[in-house]
Amino acid sequence: MTKNFDCVVIGVGGMGSSTVHNIVSRGKTVLGLEKYDIPHSEGSSHGVNRIIRLAYYEDSSYVPLLRRAYELWSDIETLTGEQLLFKVGSIDTAPSGHEVFEGSLQSCIDHNIPHEVLRHNQINERFPGYQMPSGHMGLYQKDGGFVLSERAIVAYANSAVALGAEIHARESVIKWEPENGGVRVFTDRGDYTADTLVITAGPWASKMVPSLNEVAVPERQVLAWLQPEDPQLFHPDKFPVFNAYFEEGRYYGFPIYGIPGFKIGRYHHLEEVTDPDNVYREVTVEDEQILRLAAGKYFPNGNGNVMTMKTCLFTNTPDEHFIIDTLPNYPQVAVAAGFSGHGFKFSSVVGEILGDLVIDGKTDHDIDLLKFSRF
Incomplete structure (x- = not known):
């Protein structure tokens, strides 16, 4: 029946x-x-966790949805008695004038989100796991963090x-x-x-x-967890999650949690459109190299031995x-x-x-x- x-x-x-x-x-x-x-x-x-952040350069209209998302994450935590959302702070960083920084700042202004604007040297001094280049600006927002996915x-x-x-x-x-x-x-x-x-x-x-078919297109992604030289610099109370634009591309990352390494990924990784039923899931030397480009230059203390690497998928719309x-x-x-x-x-x-x-x-x-x- x-x-x-x-x-x-x-x-x-x-x-x-x-x-x-x-x-x-x-x-x-x-x-x-x-x-x-x-x-x-x-x-x-x-892959353990996903970033959550209130500052949202992608479009300010996401912020009301984010505020409601935070409330609902709290609700399911209360219902289950399990912490799922960890507020470790978030940093959106890019060269001055770039949309990643300017858009994040504007979203905070539009929605009265508490935030701090930091120059590259201020980021590096406050969070020594970071080594941001001269000319980079950062927006720090205390409610950012990660959700255990x-x-x-x-x-x-x-x-x-x-x-x-x-x-x-x-x-x-x-x-x-x-x-x-x-x-x-x-x-x-x-x-x-x-x-x-x-x-x-x-x-x-x-x-x-x-x-x-043409507007929700799967893309292969790879994430790496790298063992820092000084793990304390990448502890959740000393290393905010980041959304960063560098000359090598836009990268994102997390403090050590769940796996013994700091986690880093690159948006659109190698730009490989794929079929979800036929994804190449093995990790290649090229996969590791493109992640180390940013880790070695901007998070050098974290660019140690590989602890874990995982393949996952984005599904991208044109906009x-x-x-x-x-x-x-x-x-x-x-x-x-x-x-x-x-x-x-x-x-x-x-x-x-x-x-x-x-x-x-x-x-x-x-x-x-x-x-x-x-x-």
């Missing part, structure tokens, strides 16, 4: 686990379907199941079809009907929604803003995709937005920037 739900959610990673939890907490029946384990290391949410998924999934949600791991969705104003979802284990559908499939989103919307012609289907390497911090509030869209048909959150129709 086909089981019916108020909502089916395809993909139970960062966004999907939050969505399942939000929908079941509103008294609806919900099924979450995940083709891999929960959590897993095939997509975009593994895999633990967050587990927290939302456990809490959702406790409220009555069904979650099936290792069950692949083959296709979905509109049916009688709702949907039917076909998997390798059976089929299900629902009044509404949410697609939070990460880099697999375009396989569920072909119209996303690097998210897609959160219902589908044209199918208002019963909502999609969240194309988080472009800066989405996980929002997953708590994205679940709330998607819950709004499929239960109420609208949301009070301002997501005009994120409409599918802009493409």
Whole structure:
């Protein structure tokens, strides 16, 4: 017999686990379907943690969503009794006049976010794990930090199941079809009907929604954890997370936590578009070299032996803003995709937005920037 739900959610990673939890907490029946384990290391949410920051150069309109995300992270921490968000401070740094610094500063001014502006020498003196070059400016914001990404998924999934949600791991969705104003979802284990559908499939989103094929494009990423010469300089109370633009590219990084090394990545790494089902997951010499370009020059005390390296995925839109919307012609289907390497911090509030869209048909959150129709 086909089981019916108020909502089916395809993909139970960062966004999907939050969505399942939000929908079941509103008294609806919900099924979450995940083709891999929960959590897993095939997509975009593994590798211990993800940066969260209030200063947001990408667009000032993200700040209200971030403020709500912080509130919701606190809520799930209270519910589970587990700390998921660690405030170690954040630094957005770039040459004076560059959008990474200027945009972050403007977002703080626009939204009255407490912040400090630091010159390169002030950053280096205050946080000696950093060695910023002359001419760099930094914006320090005390509420920045990181979220434990895999633990967050587990927290939302456990809490959702406790409220009555069904979650099936290792069950692949083959296709979905509109049916009688709702949907039917076909998997390798059976089929299900629902009044509404949410697609939070990460880099697999375009396989569920072909119209996303050109606007939610998977990209191979690699992260490194390097053992510092003096680990104390990279302790969470001495080393804020960073979002930095250098002549070598835009890099991001974390203090030591969970793995014995400071963590560094490069946005758009080697610019390798990929198929999520056929990603080259081995780490190459070139992968390591491009990360050491920045580590050796700007965090030289941290540029020690490799502790861990991991491959993951971005899913990029042309403008690097998210897609959160219902589908044209199918208002019963909502999609969240194309988080472009800066989405996980929002997953708590994205679940709330998607819950709004499929239960109420609208949301009070301002997501005009994120409409599918802009493409």
